[in-house]
Amino acid sequence: AQSVTQPDIHITVSEGASLELRCNYSYGATPYLFWYVQSPGQGLQLLLKYFSGDTLVQGIKGFEAEFKRSQSSFNLRKPSVHWSDAAEYFCAVGATAAGNKLTFGGGTRVLVKP
Amino acid sequence: EAGVVQSPRYKIIEKKQPVAFWCNPISGHNTLYWYLQNLGQGPELLIRYENEEAVDDSQLPKDRFSAERLKGVDSTLKIQPAELGDSAVYLCASSLGGGLAGLNEQFFGPGTRLTVL
Numbered sequence: 001a002q003s004v005t006q007p008d009i010h011i012t013v014s015e016g017a018s019l020e021l022r023c024n025y026s027y028g029a030t031p032y033l034f035w036y037v038q039s040p041g042q043g044l045q046l047l048l049k050y051f052s053g054d055t056l057v058q059g060i061k062g063f064e065a066e067f068k069r070s071q072s073s074f075n076l077r078k079p080s081v082h083w084s085d086a087a088e089y090f091c092a093v094g095a096t097a098a099g100n101k102l103t104f105g106g107g108t109r110v111l112v113k114p
Numbered sequence: 115e116a117g118v119v120q121s122p123r124y125k126i127i128e129k130k131q132p133v134a135f136w137c138n139p140i141s142g143h144n145t146l147y148w149y150l151q152n153l154g155q156g157p158e159l160l161i162r163y164e165n166e167e168a169v170d171d172s173q174l175p176k177d178r179f180s181a182e183r184l185k186g187v188d189s190t191l192k193i194q195p196a197e198l199g200d201s202a203v204y205l206c207a208s209s210l211g212g213g214l215a216g217l218n219e220q221f222f223g224p225g226t227r228l229t230v231l
Contacts, residue, residue, distance in 0.1 A: 044207075
């Protein structure tokens with residue numbers, strides 16, 4: 001069965017500083033990997049996804065993520081955080097062999113200090 | 115283009131009462147998902163529809179939960195009777211197709227926050 005671990009429950013970062021959110025997955029074959037963001041009172045919005053090819057993936061809002069097969073990781077990064085990036089971030093893994101099911105991690109809440 | 119619409123946004127009920135949530139997906143999206151999101155956790159799939167057919171309901175607690183998508187468009191999720199542990203956010207999502215297209219991007223509604231007293 002597939003699973004996702006996000007080790008950091010909360011992260012506080014200063015506005016303008018860089019941000020990195022960790023994600024580790026468990027799946028026997030090549031996974032499809034996603035990062036979603038959830039702002040208060042809003043639905044989840046897809047930031048980026050990795051299916052194949054270049055392991056460095058660019059997404060919306062200036063985010064990028066890097067797939068590292070050897071570490072079973074898909075960490076999300078942003079070079080300079082804006083106050084509007086305060087939200088909860090979810091990493092997810094999907095697999096067609098698992099009935100196209102998306103399995104989400106527990107999320108990381110990002111707080112941005114002025 | 116309108117996104118996924120859910121109603122109500124908030125619902126407070128007493129335990130043992132019934133409750134229903136409604137979802138209208140994005141126009142043209144034939145795949146619809148219901149997720150449960152407990153506080154401080156990621157969403158967990160309850161049921162997935164492709165058109166009118168429930169193709170994955172393995173995680174739906176069928177003793178008290180039911181869902182329907184009669185015309186392959188909007189959907190209703192029902193709990194009867196509700197228990198204290200059902201307090202959570204219920205998310206609806208839709209995608210243009212199942213399979214890899216469904217994994218490609220799911221569009222989520224804002225959710226219904228249920229509180230059972």
